[in-house]
Amino acid sequence: MLSLLLVPNAAALNETMPVPDATFQGLTGTQVRLADFKGKVVLLNFWGTWCVPCLREIPELVRVSEQFQKRGLAVLGIAVDSGRPDDIRAFMAEHRMTYTILIGELGFIKKAFRVVGFPTSILIDRQGMIRKRYVGPQSVEVFKNDVEPLL
Amino acid sequence: MSNRYSDQDRREENPNCLRFLRNGLTGWIKITVVLGVIFAFWMTDWAIGPGALSETEQKGASGAPVAGNQLAHEASPYLREAALEPIQWFPWGDAAFRRAQQEDKPVLLDIGAIWCHWCHVMDVENYDNEEVAFLINQHFVAIKVDMDERPDIDRRYQLAVQAISGSGGWPLTAFLTPEGKVFYGGTYFPREDRFFRPGFKTLLQKLAQAYKTRKAGVLADAEQLSGALQRYAAESTKPGSISDSLVQSISIDITKSFDAVNGGFSTEVKFPAASAVEFALAKYFVSHDPKLLEIANKTLDAMAQGGVYDQLGGGFFRYATDPQWRIPHFEKMNYDNAELLRNYLHAYQATGKPLYREIAEGVMEYLNGVLSDQVNGGFFAHQDADMTRQDDGDYYTWTVQEVKDALSKEEAEVILRYYDIGPLGEMKENPGKNVLYVAMPPEAIARDLGSPVEKVRSLIDQAKRRLLQARMKRKTPLVDKTLYIDRNAMLISAYLEAAEVLGNDQAKTFALKTLELLLRKAYREGQGMSHAYFEGTARLPGLLNDQVQMANALLDAFEVTGEQRYLMLAKDLMDLALSLLWDSKEGGFFDRPRQGAALAALERPLKNIEDNPTASPNGMAALVLDRLAYLTNNEAYEQKALQTLQAFAGSVKGAGHFVATYALAVHYHINRSAQAVIIGKKSHPKMQLLWKSALMTYRPGKMVAVYDPTELKVKDLPPAVAGAVKAFGVQGEPRAYICAGSTCAPPTGDPNEVVTLVKTYGLEKS
Numbered sequence: 001m002l003s004l005l006l007v008p009n010a011a012a013l014n015e016t017m018p019v020p021d022a023t024f025q026g027l028t029g030t031q032v033r034l035a036d037f038k039g040k041v042v043l044l045n046f047w048g049t050w051c052v053p054c055l056r057e058i059p060e061l062v063r064v065s066e067q068f069q070k071r072g073l074a075v076l077g078i079a080v081d082s083g084r085p086d087d088i089r090a091f092m093a094e095h096r097m098t099y100t101i102l103i104g105e106l107g108f109i110k111k112a113f114r115v116v117g118f119p120t121s122i123l124i125d126r127q128g129m130i131r132k133r134y135v136g137p138q139s140v141e142v143f144k145n146d147v148e149p150l151l
Numbered sequence: 152m153s154n155r156y157s158d159q160d161r162r163e164e165n166p167n168c169l170r171f172l173r174n175g176l177t178g179w180i181k182i183t184v185v186l187g188v189i190f191a192f193w194m195t196d197w198a199i200g201p202g203a204l205s206e207t208e209q210k211g212a213s214g215a216p217v218a219g220n221q222l223a224h225e226a227s228p229y230l231r232e233a234a235l236e237p238i239q240w241f242p243w244g245d246a247a248f249r250r251a252q253q254e255d256k257p258v259l260l261d262i263g264a265i266w267c268h269w270c271h272v273m274d275v276e277n278y279d280n281e282e283v284a285f286l287i288n289q290h291f292v293a294i295k296v297d298m299d300e301r302p303d304i305d306r307r308y309q310l311a312v313q314a315i316s317g318s319g320g321w322p323l324t325a326f327l328t329p330e331g332k333v334f335y336g337g338t339y340f341p342r343e344d345r346f347f348r349p350g351f352k353t354l355l356q357k358l359a360q361a362y363k364t365r366k367a368g369v370l371a372d373a374e375q376l377s378g379a380l381q382r383y384a385a386e387s388t389k390p391g392s393i394s395d396s397l398v399q400s401i402s403i404d405i406t407k408s409f410d411a412v413n414g415g416f417s418t419e420v421k422f423p424a425a426s427a428v429e430f431a432l433a434k435y436f437v438s439h440d441p442k443l444l445e446i447a448n449k450t451l452d453a454m455a456q457g458g459v460y461d462q463l464g465g466g467f468f469r470y471a472t473d474p475q476w477r478i479p480h481f482e483k484m485n486y487d488n489a490e491l492l493r494n495y496l497h498a499y500q501a502t503g504k505p506l507y508r509e510i511a512e513g514v515m516e517y518l519n520g521v522l523s524d525q526v527n528g529g530f531f532a533h534q535d536a537d538m539t540r541q542d543d544g545d546y547y548t549w550t551v552q553e554v555k556d557a558l559s560k561e562e563a564e565v566i567l568r569y570y571d572i573g574p575l576g577e578m579k580e581n582p583g584k585n586v587l588y589v590a591m592p593p594e595a596i597a598r599d600l601g602s603p604v605e606k607v608r609s610l611i612d613q614a615k616r617r618l619l620q621a622r623m624k625r626k627t628p629l630v631d632k633t634l635y636i637d638r639n640a641m642l643i644s645a646y647l648e649a650a651e652v653l654g655n656d657q658a659k660t661f662a663l664k665t666l667e668l669l670l671r672k673a674y675r676e677g678q679g680m681s682h683a684y685f686e687g688t689a690r691l692p693g694l695l696n697d698q699v700q701m702a703n704a705l706l707d708a709f710e711v712t713g714e715q716r717y718l719m720l721a722k723d724l725m726d727l728a729l730s731l732l733w734d735s736k737e738g739g740f741f742d743r744p745r746q747g748a749a750l751a752a753l754e755r756p757l758k759n760i761e762d763n764p765t766a767s768p769n770g771m772a773a774l775v776l777d778r779l780a781y782l783t784n785n786e787a788y789e790q791k792a793l794q795t796l797q798a799f800a801g802s803v804k805g806a807g808h809f810v811a812t813y814a815l816a817v818h819y820h821i822n823r824s825a826q827a828v829i830i831g832k833k834s835h836p837k838m839q840l841l842w843k844s845a846l847m848t849y850r851p852g853k854m855v856a857v858y859d860p861t862e863l864k865v866k867d868l869p870p871a872v873a874g875a876v877k878a879f880g881v882q883g884e885p886r887a888y889i890c891a892g893s894t895c896a897p898p899t900g901d902p903n904e905v906v907t908l909v910k911t912y913g914l915e916k917s
Contacts, residue, residue, distance in 0.1 A: 049874025050828070050888050051895040052784060081886075081898050083877030091874065106897055117894030136893040 017130045019044075019122070020112050024078055024102035027085040032102055035128070041068075041150045042124040043075045043143065046104065046115050049082040049091050054119040057137035058095050064143040065099040071151045072126070075099035080106050080118070125150045167320035167338035168267040168480060169420055169470065170309060170763070221246075226685045227297035228631050229265035236274065237284035240295045243304060248751060251292040251329035257362045257369075258331065259291040259355075262305050262323040264298045265631055266469075266482035266533045269339045270322045271540040276342045277351045283342060286352065290359035291326075298323075299532055299635060300683055303694060303743045306759070307752035312336035314379055326358050331751020332373035380755065388758050390737065391800030393793070393817045401814040402434055402443070404807035409446050413474045414453035416808045421471040423454065425490035426762040427808035430815045432497050433851035437822070437914060444501070451498050454491070455510045458577075458588035461547065462570070463619040466517030467491050468536075477588045478577045481536035481544040481628075485522055486765045488514050489530075489641035496645070496652045500849035508653065515649060515658065518642070521630060528664035529684075530642045532635050535628035546625050548576065548584035549618070557621035562614040568596045569611055634684040636673050639665055640700035641765065644707045651711070651846045659711060666708055669701065670720070679727045693744045695759075696768040698728040702775045706782065711846065713833060713857035715867075718782060725779055728772065729791060734758065739798035740772050760799045761809045769795055770812035777819060781826055782856055784869035792820055815852075823892050824852030825909045830875045831885025833859045837900065838885040844902040845887065848909040 019042075022034045034042070045061055047054035065075035079088055079101055092101055109115050113122065123132040123146055132146050221241050223234040233240055241247035251258050261278075263270035277283045287293050298305040298321060309319040311333040318338070325336035335358055340351035349357070362369055391397075405427050408416050415421045428447050435443035454460055457476030459468050467487050468479035492514045499507035522531045538546050554572055555563050566572070571590030578584040593611060597604040643662045650659035673681040673689040680697040681689035705721035708714070732740045739758045743749075759768045773792040780789035796817050803810045827845040831838035838859075845855045858868065860876045868876060875888055878898075887905045889896045891913025899905060 048878075048895070048898070050871050050878060050898070051874075052781070052871045052890065053893045053895060055784075055871055081878045081882075082874055083881055087874075087877040087880075094870075110897055115897065117896060119894070 019124050019128055019130050022108070022112055024076075024104050026102055027089055029085070037074050037076070037124075038128050039126055040072050040074045041126055041147060043073060043147065044113075044122040044124060045075065045077045046080060046109060046113065046118055046120045047077055048080045048118055049088065051118045053137045055095070057119050058097060060138060060140040060143065062096065062098055063140045064147065067140075067144070068147055068151060069099075073147055073151065077101045078104040078109065080104050080109060123147065123150070166272075166341075167269045167322065168264070168482075169318075169320045222295060225297075226683070226688065226690065227265075227300045227633070228629070229263060229270075229297040229300075230295055232265065233274065233278065233295050236278045237281055237288075238278050238293050238295075239288050240293050243294055243296050243301060243750070245750065247292055247294045248329060248331060251327075254292070255329065256290060256292050257334070257358065258327040258329065259287055259293045260296065260308060260323070260325040260327055261293070262296045262298050262301075262308060262325070263321045264482075264533075265629065266484070266535045267321045268480060268482070268536045268543060269320075271537060273322045273324075273339050275540050277340070280342060283352060283355070286355040286359070290355065290362075292329075299631075299633070301691075302682075302696070303753060303757075306742065306757060307755055308333065308336070310380060310383065311376060311752070312338075314376060314383070327751070328370060328373045332377050333752075334369050334373040334376070384755070384757065387760065387802050388737065388739065388799055389801030390798055391802075393796045393800050393820065395818075395821055397800060397803070398434075398814050398818045398821075400804060401807065401810060402430070404805060405430065405811060405814075406442055406446065408807045409449075410474060411445075411449070413476065414446075414450035415474075415476065418474050421459065421474060421476050422764065423459075423467065423470070423487055423491055423494075424450070424762070424808050424811070425487070425494050426766050426811035426815070428494045429490075429497065430811040430818075432494075432501055433815055434818065436501070436849075436851050447494070447498055448502065448504075451494060451507060451510075455495075455506055456589040458586040460510070460513075461517065462587040462589070463615055463622060464517055464521070465513030465515075466522070467514065478586050479544075481547050483517075483522070483534045484638075484764075485518070485530045485532055485635075486638040486641055488518060488522070489638065489645045490765060492518075492642075492645040493648055496648050497849075497851070500652055511649060511653065515646070515655075519661075523661070523665075524632075525661070528661065528666075528668035529634045530639050530665065532631040532633045532638065534630045538626040538628055543578060543580040544586075545581065545584065546622065546628050548578055548581070548586055550576070550583040550585070552583075553621070554618070557618055558614050562610050562617065564600065565596055565607055565610040566614040566618070568599065569593070569614075632685065634669070634673070636669055636680045636682055636684065637694075637696040637700040638765075639669055640697075640704035643704040644700075647704075647707045647711050654847075663708060663712070666704060666717075674701075674720075676723070677727070679724050679731075693731055695728060695732050695740050695742050695772070696765075698724045698732070699740075699768055699771045699775055702728075702779075703771060706775065706778050709782070710855045710857075713842075713859065715863065721775070722779060722783060725772075725775060725788070733791075734798070737798055738794035739769050740795065742768060758798070760803065760813055761806065762812050763809065766812040767810070769799065770810070770816045773816040774812075774819065777816070778854055781823075781854060782869070784871050789820075792816075796820060819852045823890070823913070824854070825850045825889055825891045825912055826854045827856070827905065827909055828872060828875060828888040828890075829855070829857045829885065830860060830872075830879045830888070832861050833857070835885055837902075840902045841885055841887045841900070841905050844905040845889075845909050848906050850909050853909055 019034060024032050026032050061075055077099060082088055088101060117135050119137055121134040122130055125131050220234060220239045222230045225231055225242055296304050308323055308325050312323055312325055313319040316337050320338045322339055324338060324340060325333050327333055340354060342352055343350040344353055410416060410418060416424050428450055431443040431446040453476050457471060459471040459476045459479045466483050469482045469484050469487060471477060471479045492511055495507045495511040499511060521534060536544060549572055551572055551574055554566060558566060568591050570587045572585040576583055576585035593607045594604050597607045643666050646658040646662035649655050673684045678692040680701045682691035682694050682697050702721040702724040705717045709717040728740060731744045734741060742757045742759055745756060761767055773795045776788045776792035780786060799813060803813055829841050829845060842857055858872055858876060860879050865873050865876055884900050886898045886900050888898050889908040889912055896908050896912050
């Protein structure tokens, strides 16, 4: 009851809005555009290696990714303020992360996606429309329920 | 002055030093046992009167008094003092019970404390008396225990005596079978019969006779009581699930039992109930319920103005005997002052009221000046109520003449009004003596005397200083210089908070000095903290409260210094508590290790959840485990915290302010307060600024952890901290990571943003 989040204008980035175009950095230095994923259902997860609640959510994301990858779900973890690509790769290995990790710049993410709390996840349908926004770690069941109808 | 007579009556009604929990309540679960044999015995034989033992039995062959007893070499000053009594006292131990079994005599167990006025009265009236000594030495094996030294023994026998007599307190006078089971008990007894109540001499004779002539019945009574206590133990630790609504129901109970007229709880005697005030302030911060703030404000205001506060020397007395907080029992305990110091600091943060700061500083002034070793570190246990065994608060009270002798006419005129000092005071033994409490505000005095209020105020200040000087000429009540570890840990935590809130660096220095002293003298790897340290010797390792309070103080020290060593030691202590004290069947912690043979009532397992008189050990354990889980990123500790809280969830309803710490622990477990991790080079000025901003910002239950990547090996760090440290390697700039509830704010390097985030992140928009 007390941990309701302070989310200014959350509604402005809610259901059925087109996702803003964005470019993230891949771990090998390549630039990855969000628009490249159009046609897939995308679960965008903003996280950081420093964020305990984010770490708790990782196993859930791994499971949802492994379950729906083949049916057209792309889970994209956008790492914020999490060190060098090598650090992140080591972290991924340690936590057995099998979904795609890209690097995001904090200022841009705060502005473009209005992220005020980590982890924040955004579910995007095949048409590039935002369908749902999650603040705080979610369980695999929650993701499954929302992802499945969009596939 | 209208209620003075009733105040005096009240003092007479309660001739013992009361416990926080009282009047037939053991916490909140009633245990009442009527013991058949003894009861029948009173009814039938009382009319015959005392002296039922035969002449030869009274003057048996071995009845000659034996010079000295076994207490001379005890560490406790209370026990040492009794070494001169004509009773053949034994300290608690095998030898005493063996003797009782060999001679088939009942045991007289006296549990008291050196600070306790009625224990002194009992000593002077009974235990110094040759006739009484003769009866005891002849028919009983006598054991004397210092309640501060042995809280584990005290707790168990208090429960037993409460069950049969309806109330506990000190001196606790219990009669046991040679196996240590209680068959009769009470608190203070006058020597001679009074009205239809038996005096101690009569009681001793009757019980000796009962044991001799109706032994089977006495033993059956003891068994019956023992069974009832087992049932009580089961009742007081019923499992359940935890939720916000459980917290809410305890909160409602606390609000209901609040005395809205005088502040505090209960309508008779007033104990501080610092945990309830702490809970009210913390819950108010998130709910903004004005009733909760009123509980804190009214209670703290009333205590600050009352006789329960030493108006001249600072520091709080143990409790007041009246609902208005006016007439105290004059002993000053370090633990009350630790918890109240935190109350006043938090209330000051919450309200900014100068009075609260003034009282917090007054408490520290007293502790620094009287109740601590400023050179070596360490807080002394307590200060006695009386100057001698005979007086009753004479040190702290004043006759009109004494005031006039100490002050100028002008000062006296003001102060007599301010403290309502008159020819008829509040003290029963010495009716001319007045307790100092604020009775008339300076504004009213100014009107009365037709002088400016500023002048009245300065006269009051001046008079207070001069009265204190005059008081210092009196014989100072004794200070017990034992260092109790749990209580020292509480004071370390309170002083570290004072350092943050008041910017008092001396408080921080002294707290850390004391912490280091305890680690050097009272900590052993594998054994944890001892309970007491005195004259070079640490004793009684392994009690729950010492481990938990010390772990808590170590975590506080870690927050303030960023020294990893403190975090690791806190972890060691909680690991030890989990291995030695954890109840693997039902969850929660026992108060003492269960391994090995235990003597008498110590055999009975006990898990404390009430704040009695200080924050409950199991509530504190849950709070500490949750902090540790966060600081080490180890969910296993969080699980143990949850299991601890669940272990009592089914029995806390209706307990109100007695389970405030438990309620607070549940609240924080469900609703995580702000947690700030700050990464950077400690010496970096910006780092200092971020750190300070997090520490000084008021947010009940917040945690602050600081890591310096230039000092630490990444592999030793918790995973999330390691992540942040790696990011630091890229940025090179200090950063604060602030989380609350189940999310984290975007990292920041701005001190102002740190203040805002620590204060509000994760809360509903306020």
